[in-house]
Amino acid sequence: MSSVETPVAAPARSASEPPAPVAPGRPHAPDVRRQELAAFLRSRRERITPEQVGLPETGRRRTPGLRREEVAQLAxxxxxxxxxxxxxxxxxxxxxxLASVARALLLDPNERAHLYTLAGAAVAAPGQECPSVTASVRRVLDQLSPLPACVLNSRYDLLAWNDSYRKLVGDVEALPFEERNIVWLLFTSEEFRSRFLEPDAAALTVAARLRAGLAEHVGDPAWKSLLSRLRQASPEFEAIWQRHDVAERGSGSKGFAHPVVGPMRMEFTNMWLGQRLGTRLVTYTPADEETEERLARLAAL
Structure with missing residues (x-):
């Protein structure tokens, strides 16, 4: 007569936890993303001691770090x-x-973003807590005035800027976080487009650079969200996107049309801050004497 194993009752769930999934009837090989997620969680768990999270030491452990049940308890x-x-x-x-798990594992902002990406969850909108925009970077931005300068990531989110850049392109600080994106503004904001001498060319270039950057972020929820919004909001973007044009990110020149001081020709330079995120400090310098004079007038506004 065969014996029947008595099932163990599952632990109580918290109010915020999703319903427990049903175990699959037969095992399936996890995809690469889930394998990476599993390895990442184990590595973060094994580096933490009970003392670091206020748990009592319970004697010798067979493996380093916290136990799974301890992480579950903390989260x-x-x-x-x-x-x-x-x-x-x-x-x-x-x-x-995921936020609860990140807190339990003492993840820093970069690790937290990595966790969200591996889990296929939406990453929070970029804002003032971006790990690449340190106090030192903000000081550099301020010291660069009257030269306009900003910080962008590979998705062209505007992460930070100085006062000269705000005067050049408009009051980006007044925009919601989700609209502080160069691609979004070029394809959806007539006011922003009006600040460029050749807005159509600028839109084509930035879309091609976004397409090239996508190769490193296929499946990233934040990229998928931006692209979905752009394709729904702008038929022009959708048509350009279907062309599959690509262009590398690099330094070059750009023309601006300020409503008060007039047209300006600027050379822009990328200085990379974070290789993994593609974050860079972009500075704009006058391409001619006329622009230099008008930039001085812009700073005095």
């Missing part, structure tokens, strides 16, 4: 659910629960 999620997440199971997870 207020079920042990079974967290175990399946760390095993790379194909389960759904919300940003709220």
């Amino acid at each position: 207020s999620v079920g042990v079974t659910w967290y175990t399946w997440l760390e095993q790379g199971r194909d389960i759904q997870v919300s940003g709220q629960v």
Whole structure:
């Protein structure tokens, strides 16, 4: 007579945790993203000691770091659910629960963003907490005035800028975070487009550079969200996007049309701040004496 194993009751879930997924009938090989997620979670868990998170030491441990049940306890999620997440199971997870796991594992901003990407969850909109925009970078931006300068990532999100850049292109600080993106503004804001001498050419170039950058971020939720919004909001962008044109990011020249001081020709230079995120400080310098004089007038406004 065969014996029947009594199932163990699953641990209670927190209110924020999604319903526990049903175990698959037969194992399937996880995809590369889930394998990376599993390895990343294990590596972060194994580097933390109980003392670091206020847990009592319980004697000798067979493996370094925290146990899975301890991470689940700290994150207020079920042990079974967290175990399946760390095993790379194909389960759904919300940003709220990922935030709890990130806090439990003491992840820094770069690690937190990596966790969200691997889990296929939407990354928070870029803002003042971007790890590449340090206090030193902000000081450099201020010291560069009257030269306009800004910080962009590979997705062309505007992460920071100085007062000269704001005067040059308009009050970007008044925009919602999700609209502080060069590509979005060039294809959806007539006011922003009016600040360029050749707005159509600028739009073509930035779309081609975005297409080239996408190769390194295929499947990234933040990129997918931006592209979906652009393709729905702008038929012009959709038509350009279907051409599959690509262009490398680099230094060059650009023409601006300020409503008060007039047209200006500027040389722009990229200075890279973060290789993984493609974050760069972009500075604009006058291409001729006339622009230099008008830039001085711009600074005095």
